[in-house]
Every structure is written in C-alpha cells, then in structure tokens.
Amino acid sequence: MKIAVMGAGAIGSYFGGRLVAAGEEVHFIGRGSPHLQAMGEKGLKIISHHGDAFIEKIHIATDPKAVGPVDMILFCVKLWDLDKAAEQIKPMLKADTAVYSFQNGIYAEGRLAELLGPQHVIGGYAATPVTVVEPGVIRQFGEWCTLGFGELDNRRTPRIENFLAVCQRAKIDSLIEKDVLAALWMKFIFITTHSGATSFCRSTEGPIRSDLWGRQMLVGLASEGTAIARAKGINIAASNAEHVLEQIDELPVEAQGSMYTDLQRGNRLELEWLNGLMVKLGEETGVPTPCHRAVMMALNLHAVGNGR
CATH class of the missing domain: 3.40.50.720 (NAD(P)-binding Rossmann-like Domain)
Known part of the structure; x- marks a missing residue:
C-alpha cells in the first residue's frame, strides 16, 4: 500500500x-x-x-x-x-x-x-x-x-x-x-479519563491511581463518560468504567496523557474536544459531569498555551 x-x-x-x-x-x-x-x-x-x-x-x-x-x-x-x-x-x-x-x-x-x-x-x-x-x-x-x-x-x-x-x-x-462507533466512544472515555486526570493532577498515572482521592477522580471521569454514551444509545456495557480503570492499572507508572504532555510544554490543549465535549454532551443528555467540569475549571486558563 x-x-x-x-x-x-x-x-x-x-x-x-x-x-x-x-x-x-x-x-x-x-x-x-x-x-x-x-x-x-x-x-x-x-x-x-x-x-x-x-x-x-x-x-x-x-x-x-x-x-x-x-x-x-x-x-x-x-x-x-x-x-x-x-x-x-x-x-x-x-x-x-x-x-x-x-x-x-x-x-x-x-x-x-x-x-x-x-x-x-x-x-x-x-x-x-x-x-x-x-x-x-x-x-x-x-x-x-x-x-x-x-x-x-x-x-x-x-x-x-x-x-x-x-x-x-x-x-x-x-x-x-x-462496532466502530462503540469502539470510538470507548477510546473517547479512556482518553478523557487518562488525559483529564493526569493533566488535572499534574502527575503521571502511577501516583494518581494509587491515591485514594486520585482514584476517585479516575472513577468519576470514566463513570460520567460511560453514562453519557449509554444515554446517547451507544452500545457499550454499563461496566465500561470498570474496564477503563483496568486499562489504566495496566499502564506504566510513568504514563501520562498527551494533553498533560502539551500542558507541560506550554502547548495548546485539545481540552475543548475532550473533557469540554464531555461537559457539553452531558448537558445535552442530562447526565451530571462534576469531574469533567472540574478538569475544565482547572485547565481552561491554559487551553490556548503559552502562545496566547
């Protein structure tokens, strides 16, 4: 090819x-x-x-x-x-x-x-x-x-x-x-959880998933995304949030989302299309998104990068 x-x-x-x-x-x-x-x-x-x-x-x-x-x-x-x-x-x-x-x-x-x-x-x-x-x-x-x-x-x-x-x-x-649409949504939920949490906590994944409050953040992000997907009729299991946490537990300790890498480098963030889109879709479907909103509140100031 x-x-x-x-x-x-x-x-x-x-x-x-x-x-x-x-x-x-x-x-x-x-x-x-x-x-x-x-x-x-x-x-x-x-x-x-x-x-x-x-x-x-x-x-x-x-x-x-x-x-x-x-x-x-x-x-x-x-x-x-x-x-x-x-x-x-x-x-x-x-x-x-x-x-x-x-x-x-x-x-x-x-x-x-x-x-x-x-x-x-x-x-x-x-x-x-x-x-x-x-x-x-x-x-x-x-x-x-x-x-x-x-x-x-x-x-x-x-x-x-x-x-x-x-x-x-x-x-x-x-x-x-x-089912390509379901696969895309599962990746979307994973990346908004992984990138959202590592960016919000300014940490690689290992310390977050090992911390009581950090793990609750991961669970919250994954659960909100799963609830939105199911509200929109996407064919994913109600237990998808548990699957996301299993995937995160398999990541290397030093793993971090691409959005956190961009944050560290002062680059523009894909926040609007990730956690921001989750907040928007939550409003449309009536699903509360307190964890995704927290990520937006913490990161929106940095969304355009140092080049502002």
Whole structure:
C-alpha cells in the first residue's frame, strides 16, 4: 500500500515507522519540524517494549501535493488543525482512498466526512503511549499498542481487509472493529479519563491511581463518560468504567496523557474536544459531569498555551 502520515508526530511516526520496516511505502508529512527534518536526514529510531527498530530511509514532505494519490492517509494532526489539514490532503485522495483519523475523541470522523465526503472516512483509533525523545527518536511505552478500525457502517470492505493484512505483516496488533462507533466512544472515555486526570493532577498515572482521592477522580471521569454514551444509545456495557480503570492499572507508572504532555510544554490543549465535549454532551443528555467540569475549571486558563 501507498500510505501517507499527515502530521508526523510521535504516534504517526511510530505506526508509520513500523509499516516502513515491513516494506510498505510510507510518506511522512509535516511542517518541517526538527523531528521531521531529523527523520529525513538521519532516519527514524524507535525504542519500544515491542522491539527497537531503526529505519534508515524515510520519505518526508511538507506539501501533500508532492506525495500524490495514496491508498491510506493516517490523519494525525491536532484537532484544532483538522479543517486546514483536511483541505491540504485533498490532492492525495483518489476514489477509494481511506482517511483514518488517529485523533483523540469522537469529533474527527464526523467533521472529516463533512469536509472530504463520507466515502473517504473510516473510523478507528490508535492506542499506545508514545513520545518524541529527541528529533528522529521516539519511545513507545507499555504493552498496549493497538490499531482498531473499520468502515463507519461496519462493512468488511477490500480496503479495510487490505489494511489489516498490511498491519499484520508489520506485526502491529490490529483488528477490524465490529462496532466502530462503540469502539470510538470507548477510546473517547479512556482518553478523557487518562488525559483529564493526569493533566488535572499534574502527575503521571502511577501516583494518581494509587491515591485514594486520585482514584476517585479516575472513577468519576470514566463513570460520567460511560453514562453519557449509554444515554446517547451507544452500545457499550454499563461496566465500561470498570474496564477503563483496568486499562489504566495496566499502564506504566510513568504514563501520562498527551494533553498533560502539551500542558507541560506550554502547548495548546485539545481540552475543548475532550473533557469540554464531555461537559457539553452531558448537558445535552442530562447526565451530571462534576469531574469533567472540574478538569475544565482547572485547565481552561491554559487551553490556548503559552502562545496566547
């Protein structure tokens, strides 16, 4: 497959790098960041529990037009850049090109369908903690490292089957989800709990889940999100909050949400599309969201980053 990674940060570099190592043609597209430049000049080094790797030859670009039509786009930009990036990737679209958003939350798929046409959008998630250690070097943490995806109407199409085969050749833990909407919501609830709590508490996950009050925060965030999903008719179990806590307990002690990483670096936060969206949906469904509101109260002041 010919694959483009739009927004070559940590998560896109990890999965894209694994695909390159398996022999796929992958083009990494970014704004010319130090990380992108280092990959083009020196290659990409992956440090991972699932095996280290060094990929010497990396195709990089700053303009999607230079890449041309592709079979799959891994869409990895921050949520506030979605509209602009969607316009930029149009030269890479052909009739059956799939756009697979790695973005957090449940907003991206619907918006991409509006901007690009629903025929191009598949649903899915990318689940693993990854960070850029230095330009050209990324580190993946823990055992949980999964891609789950599928057509928005849950059909088993050739492009979905082909991409699954590609991922399996690359030894990426991957699956075609039976209910993509439910899978997206489960990831949304997890990320708003994980990122919300680590950002709110200014802590990695280990100390939070081990603390009496910190654990209550985790339970509250996960329970509110689960109640909202069920109120909207999403097919997830009433025990989903317990499942979220089980996932968090399996994370490395040093794991932290991407929003907390952005907070530490003074970057803009995806708060509006994560915990902020939970508060909005809670109002629409009549589900109280005191924990998500607390996260909003604590973080909204920092939502635009130091660049305000």
